[in-house]
Amino acid sequence: MVKILAIDDDPDILVLIKNLLRKDGHTVMVAETTEKVEQDSLTDYDMILLDVMMPGIDGFTFCRRIRSIVDCPILFLTAKTLETDIINGFGLGADDYITKPFGTGELRARVHAHLRREQRVKHSILCASGVRFDLSAKEVYVENKRISLTKSEYAICEFLAKNRGQVFSKDQIYENVFGFDGESDSSTVAEHIKNIRAKLSVFSLSPVSTVWGIGYKWI
The missing domain is CATH 3.40.50.2300 (Response regulator)
Known part of the structure; x- marks a missing residue:
């Protein structure tokens, strides 16, 4: 409807x-x-x-x-x-x-x-918490300004935003984003999220929330 x-x-x-x-x-x-x-x-x-x-x-x-x-x-x-x-x-x-x-x-x-x-028109745009994702170009925008994210940072953001409100552990994020054959491990997720937060904080945005003892979610 x-x-x-x-x-x-x-x-x-x-x-x-x-x-x-x-x-x-x-x-x-x-x-x-x-x-x-x-x-x-x-x-x-x-x-x-x-x-x-x-x-x-x-x-x-x-x-x-x-x-x-x-x-x-x-x-x-x-x-x-x-x-x-x-x-x-x-x-x-x-x-x-x-x-x-x-x-x-x-x-x-x-x-x-x-x-x-x-x-x-097949939609290729996702908007969540003030952040706009161009899913086709794999780019993120805030206030029409493109945010420079690495490939891994973008993938984590897109995954969390598509599942907004759901909490994921570092292991779950890593497996869903990079797969079981990823070349690193889940410990890198926290570092990626730290970088994501720093880049979005410039616009006073903090969409990635820590749920202590469990993991992270996009709010």
């Missing part, structure tokens, strides 16, 4: 979006300000409908902040129709720009078009 988040300071528009898209079988969550949205929940959504002109943190600013951790389509809803505004929106990572007032048919058509596209 598709899960959609709509953020708009106009409660009437939120009611319209909720009722309209729920009729199409989608789960729709709404918020009147970006401040009411928990950032950790953003990766749960398959699409975000985002108003631009809102009090507090506006849609452009919010899009810029979350784009590095959100892989789903972001569709702007706005009365700003100047070409410079539209170009700015796409430059921030928006997938579409729907101008107000909009017809219900147009909204449904655009939502469905982007969802169909998402179903056709």
Whole structure:
């Protein structure tokens, strides 16, 4: 089931979006300000409908902040129709720009078009705790900046992030990442994790947690 988040300071528009898209079988969550949205929940959504002109943190600013951790389509809803505004929106990572007032048919058509596209495209992005993994390129990004990880460091990060919340011992991590035929041993895992933490701490991130007496997990 598709899960959609709509953020708009106009409660009437939120009611319209909720009722309209729920009729199409989608789960729709709404918020009147970006401040009411928990950032950790953003990766749960398959699409975000985002108003631009809102009090507090506006849609452009919010899009810029979350784009590095959100892989789903972001569709702007706005009365700003100047070409410079539209170009700015796409430059921030928006997938579409729907101008107000909009017809219900147009909204449904655009939502469905982007969802169909998402179903056709095989996702190669994993976002977890502020870290974005390009699984195809085997690269890690934070705030759109690539983090220089060794092959082993990346492999450990990807394994833990894919199994977020699950605790693994050093032996389990080593066996899952390097296999039984690895050229080293599990004692190297702690050193790799130390290096990973140092590189991510530059961005005030600490996603790899130690569970004393057991091992490590990605939180």
